[in-house]
Amino acid sequence: MKSYHYFPGCSLEGMAKEFDQTTKDIFKTLGATLNEIDDWSCCGASSAHFTNRLLSYALPARNLSITKKCGGSDLAISCAACFARLKVTAYNLQKDAALKKEVAEVMEEKNLDIDGVRPRHILEIITKDFSEDDIKSKVKKTLSALKVAPYYGCLLVRPPQILEFDDVENPMIMDNLLTTIGATVVDFPYKTECCGASLTLSRAEIVADLSKKVLVEARDAGADLIVVACPLCQANLDMRQLDLQSDNLIDFEMPIIYFTQLMGLAFGIDENKLGFNRHMIKVLPALKGKIGVGVGEGKGE
Amino acid sequence: MSANNANHANHANQKHNRDQEVFGEAHKCYQCGKCFAGCPMSKVMDISPTHLMRLVHLNKIEEAQKYNTIWVCVACECCMTRCPQQVPLVEIMDLLRQKSFAKIQSGESDGEESIQNVVLSHKLFLGNMKTFGRIFEPLLAAMYNVRSMDLFKDFEKAPSMFFKGKLPLTPHRIKGIKNFKKIFENCEMKAKNENKSENQNENENENENE
């Protein structure tokens, strides 16, 4: 039975609870356990590295250190921003001994040990640690009538040499995963274009403008909904869509869901238990009539 | 100089060297504009990333910090990924922001009006985190509205969000909050001292030149 240490991140505890819940559901279905590390704290997101260099390393390092103390090596992370911060920290602290010393100093930790802790995004875990057949065998509902646009956002893939996530200009991990679970993936050129991220508080109009571009491209590509892997992307594309609608800047609705929710749907979990109702743009109407009840796709397919 | 001051001076020198090292990378920039072409924020920046690199190359650090560019940048890293000369744009931007923030924290500058909201959002984010160890989103949003004097921002979404369970009523405070706060304090202290030493160095240089 595969087992991973788990770092949910602040959003998954609050606004993106459905991402947390469905992540746990998916891992359970696939037969793996997620153990939340003890007393984790915020990774610092953009605000830390924008304002204080040592803080931006110390905050993630605290969580890496906790993981090590729990005896963990692979740290599963759902939020793309947390994943980026934790992996960049692990990489830079390993490379730069002087930096590690400075960080240990501000953490007041005599022996900062984070060796061997590997931050991994759950997309990478699901696609690398489980075979296509493992995943296909759990699919109970056909999604082929559903056209989805996979949206990676910027922090999953960049900087490529540190995150080593996938091809930086045309990642296919999520595309392939969604195809495996039976959805029809559309070719969508805005996969890694930024949604506006942390400016959602202070410059919401910029975020709305950028989100609009993503939404329009997805619509033009023929998608019924956009599938994301980051709570901030979800919030921006979802919440700001309301602003765009009220300002008459778009004339369509594009639901934004987490890939774990879609996987849960495919795995046969009741669509009312996937947290769709927590999204601002209604999801269920877009799914209506497009989800068939089919036999689980086994090896013969 | 007392031992403490000597240490600070030493540390400041080291930091100064690192600063120079990072800003020095801007000399690689040959102003091709590829970063500008791919930047999602370029339309709302006062000056383009290309122009910003030019200023850093010419060591016009203070002028570079006057524009909203560094605060409107979201660190999506598109620029650095595509830069043909491998200029570490993200590191340079981060350093400009960190130095600018230190000056704002110490009261030396207010920052331009156009960026005050952005800086405020970061301050509040950090403050919120410092209090709880994790972000308590409802309080963060509320405080932002109050402090930015935009009380009704996103207000129409609040009821819907509340009923959808997106706005928890009680925050979670981590157990290790005491040590967590310490980390913050230590980092803030270090940044403050570095800023002070830098100012001292600058004054000394000015006095020498006079």
Added chain:
Amino acid sequence: MARIGVFVCWCGENIARTVDVIRVAEAMKSIPGVIVSLDYKYMCSDPGQKIIKDAIVNERLSGVVVALCSPLMHEKTFRTAAKEAGLNPFLLEVANIREHCSWVHEDKEEGTKKAIEITRSVVERVKQNYELQNITVPITNRALVIGGGIAGIQAALDIANGGHQVIMVERTPSIGGHMAGLSETFPTLDCSQCILTPRMVEVARHPNIKLYTYSEVESVHGFVGNFKIKIRKKARSVDINICTGCGICQEKCPQKKIPSEFECGTGFRKAIYIPFPQAVPNKPVIDREHCTYFTKGKCKLCEKVCGPKAIRYDQVDEYVEEDVGAIVVATGYEVINSDKFPEYGAGRFKDIINGLQFERLASASGPTEGKIVRPSDGKEPETIVFIACAGSRDPAKGIPYCSKICCMYTAKHAMLYHHKIHHGKAYVFYMDIRSAGKGYDEFVRRAIEQDGAIYVRGRVSRIYEKTINDGNGNEVKKLIVKGVDTLMNETMEIEADMVVLATAVKPSPGAAQLAQKVGTPYNEYEFFSEAHPKLRPVESNTAGVFLAGCTQSPKDIPESVADASAAASKVQILFSKKELERDPYVSIVNADKCFGCFSCEAVCPYRAISREEIKNRKGEVVRMVAQINKGLCQGCGGCISICRAKACDLIGYTDEQIWAQIHSYPADEAEIETETGDEEEDK
């Protein structure tokens, strides 16, 4: 008994300022064997040389030491003078008291002491010198030209017209290279094939040129003047002596959809094919990897329709050996492909092409008969975007250098586009314009001022494909180009129909392997290294191997032609002598001491060491010893250092000579000016 003359030069103030030259000359007088010791202001001048010559004759000198500047400056001058005076030139040595002494010190006392030490050491060395003669090596007056592009063609014609035989080896089925595939050439917009094909025909007809096409150099052995080349003639599967070049086989071949190398992938060819109508030789070749007969055992249609019965399915590669005296490497270039650009789609978008592909579209003899159309749907592009510096000047992509020709051919492409599609809009994204040739800048201005090309200073961050409604109810695939205009300080988004990337120039594939075969160095980008970047651009560091064209670095046609003629000139200089003379500093093996371990053979970088059989009177081989090829040996000394039996020594730099020099250095500073006779005891 030695009769040494020492001549110390003031070199004006150059030496005299830091060295008391008179004192040095005085100090030499006390060394046993020194008959005359003088100083003079400018030794290298005619009067200075006369002094030495006179001394050689009048004092019957057996050896000369000239203490002055570096031997690289004037050793030759003085050795020639010595020879004229009747003294073997290798009995004259230079003591460097300028670069090694006066130029690197400031204290005159220290400088003078050091100059005395240096000069004395060379005096002791010269006492051990013996007469030597330059080594002569015969020269085969035939040249090998590797590569049949414009540079190779020019070099071959020049050497052949100079009266020497040339072997030309070209690995594709026809000569002509990339120039044969170009549409028009800048800055005159001459039809490329029209100016090239007469030269190609001349090569084919020239009595002094032996042409091997569809062949490769298999191995190179030997040394300058005496190379042994093994050439592999790849099997064409056609007997070209019988074949008339009628082309029926090509017409009837059922395998139609093989991407043509000549068309750079924009068009197709058959399995049996002549690369282009003006090919030289105009004979076909069968691509065995795609031919139905070779892959599946069926068809054989070409054999059936061939009138002269020239098809030979059972033909095998043939090896031939040729002896040549000089090699000209003219292997040309390739351009990188659009799949090297992830931000531009990594080759997924059919309408993003490179410069050579555009040439084929624009060419009247190309797959579209000169019509510029989109590869995806065959429609004319109304908006075209040219991107310069695609891959060049880009350390992130591993190519930091400038490819030199792209600014010019991009302007040319913009002009050709405008000439063919008058109402079309051409954008050119550039960083700088490099147009330094004759008439070149005017050419680029013409593209902008007369042919309407919109030059935008900036780069393109990303290109992606999008299907849009063209306003007439049709769905059209467009390329969204996200660029910037740094002069206007604005981003630019263009909905283009086609994009042409001016991709970086690299040496032809296999350049490194060829360089290793030929035994000549190349740089990290596989461009062959020239002997000196400023003064010897067409010679390599390997004697007898010359470079021409893009083999050495990216360049345009006139520069390649100039290179080729220059290389040909160097070849002819080589061939103008009956024999090659080179200095005698080579290794020599004492066969009595050598016990045949052949460590020397392993370390010799010039492959100059072979094994010699030592036989007894019955003719039986009793031992193997090392033997040094004087022609190949460069005197590096590797074999000498590694020889455990001390059987190897360097002529002209023997152990005795070097020991004498070392032993002359006094142990005690006080001895410097007074030491006499001690060296005799040490011997």
